[in-house]
Amino acid sequence: MHVYLAPMEGVVDYTLRQLLTAQPGLHQCVTEFVRVSDRLLPKSSFYRLAPELAEGGKTLSGVPVFVQLLGSDPDLLAVNAQRAVELGALGVDLNFGCPAKTVNKSRGGAVLLKEPETLQAIVTAVRQAVPAAVPVTAKMRLGYIDKSLAIENAQAIEAGGAQRLFVHARTKLEGYKPPAHWEWIARLAQEVKLPLVANGEVWSLDDYLRCQQVSGCVEVMIGRGLLANPFLAEQIAAYHQGHALAHLFTPEATWPRLVPMLIRYHKQVFMSLSERHVHGRLKQWLAQLQRHYPQAEAFFQQVRKEKDPHALLRALEQLQSDSASAF
Structure with a gap:
């Protein structure tokens, strides 16, 4: 397989x-x-x-x-x-x-x-x-x-x-x-x-x-x-x-694992692209994640108008802190 x-x-x-x-x-x-x-x-x-x-x-x-x-x-x-x-x-x-x-x-x-x-x-x-x-x-x-x-x-x-x-x-x-x-x-x-x-x-x-x-x-x-x-x-x-192990792969169980991935992704994109394009890449992935994660939809709505990569990173880090404290 x-x-x-x-x-x-x-x-x-x-x-x-x-x-x-x-x-x-x-x-x-x-x-x-x-x-x-x-x-x-x-x-x-x-x-x-x-x-x-x-x-x-x-x-x-x-x-x-x-x-x-x-x-x-x-x-x-x-x-x-x-x-x-x-x-x-x-x-x-x-x-x-x-x-x-x-x-x-x-x-x-x-x-x-x-x-x-x-x-x-x-x-x-x-x-x-x-x-x-x-x-x-x-x-x-x-x-x-x-x-x-x-x-x-x-x-x-x-x-x-x-x-x-x-x-x-x-x-x-x-x-x-x-x-x-x-x-x-x-x-x-x-x-x-x-x-x-x-x-x-x-x-x-x-x-x-x-x-x-x-x-x-x-x-x-x-x-x-x-x-x-x-x-x-x-x-x-x-x-x-x-x-x-189905319970280990629910959105609730995997969301805390996903948020650090989003942070790493955003940082890497920030290093690779011009600043004006960075926000689009993160939002593009968040849009895909919304199909499986209601948490991604909520976060997308929170940052959908934000274009400053530094502000997006702060929002992601706060999201990580909030996600960790919820478990």
Whole structure:
């Protein structure tokens, strides 16, 4: 049983990967996509999105981080994959799922699901370009407008030599609207032999168990569900270890553990971004946390108009003090 942390452009960055993988239960991460359009990218482009390359290709907790590439030119993707591996990437992932309009207009991401032959050419080129010991994986949606090419796309990715396929169980048109069509992953599993990993709408242990049952996948990739509840992978791991510890993973039980994570996140973002952008990152995560934590919603309302990073830090430290005294 493996749980993978999904890549989320502009959200799950180096700082969040460090914080989330510091909790037990995550097997692997994938970076935000490195966009490949017209050239072999400089080393700085890779280090910017994957600082873990300077740390053995893993987070500080030892969780492997694959570098994700996005583009449509097989040869360019191949040489950039070589560079990523030379810099220390432990694996290369290929993005065939991004639904962003700006990305799709440049023939990147989910729009390539209209072209199974291009998917195969890309995977083949990248697979041939990097050492056999380095895994090449891919992430796809079920289609662009509809699911008519879902099986053909999965077969193309398999034929190209990918070692694993992450399947976001929605089309580009469906975006992130529920439901995720996990049953389609089960259909794909009847047509391909490479390992499939289910992705989409896993917000809780119950969702995870239903996803496994419906999709037939042993492994799952979780994105927004881990932003909303950073301890979900730990809870899943505890379940598989046979521990009946549900009471340890309630919002009330985990909130005191979460507040120090918010403080560390805010401090790290403050060090990394210009001052005027810092408040947005914290509020972005708080917005995700509100799905699971009523405490996050209350705090968000308290600070939603605050833009001063120093004032936000003081509010977080007061929140930590209040949370500690409540237990």
